[in-house]
Amino acid sequence: MSEETVRSAKGRMGSFSFEGESAEGLLRIGEVTKSTGLTARTLRYWEEIGLISPIDHIENRERRYSGKVLERIDVIRRLQEVLGLSLAEVKAVLEQEDRLLEVVSRYRKDLDSGTRLVMLTEAKRANDEIVKRLDDRLSEIGRFRMERVERGQRIDSAIEQILREAND
Known part of the structure; x- marks a missing residue:
């Protein structure tokens, strides 16, 4: 995750928090797609099958992900691409x-x-x-x-x- 992405995410998220995590570092789905190169559809599908989870997703509100999801996405991609899983x-x-x-x-x-x-x-x-x-x-x-x-x-x-x- 680039420092610019984190700064950008921090600037737009204000001071609210979800499930014990501070809003600092939470990323919108668009920021995750930009950082990873994955599509929003892929992220939603991976969420649907239980590979990743947003910190917050209330109906009619945008998903928010912790920075840890980027690490998990990296692991998923390595398992797929390197090992062909x-x-x-x-x-x-x-x-x-x-x-x-x-x-x-x-x-x-x-x-x-x-x-x-x-x-x-x-x-x-x-x-x-x-x-x-x-x-x-x-x-x-x-x-x-x-x-x-x-x-x-x-x-x-x-x-x-x-x-x-x-x-x-």
Whole structure:
């Protein structure tokens, strides 16, 4: 998020706040689209399927997003573009990540070592699930890559065969 976007957002939002967050840093949907390059329709769809959430959205009022949504959008795009995950797969990864963050938040508040152990075990399980999903995807990518390499080798062999026959 550029400093100009934040300054612009701060200047237009006044001093009201939503759900415990200060209005400073809250972005209108147009500012999020400008900052991310996504369309408002994409943001609304991602909201509809549970990938992102506005801080505030009252009927007939514009959605307001915290700056954290920009980080989440970056993660969504990386999961899609780098790993080729579908939106359903992205959602599953994000749900595990949200669960992990929730456990970390609760962990910091609870001083009882027994409770902390349970929380850490839950956090480890959530993290392991994310790693497993990533490993599964990387394995699929590896298999697909090998198929392409083998196909390329067969094509190279066919080219060599034709060239040998042409030289004979």
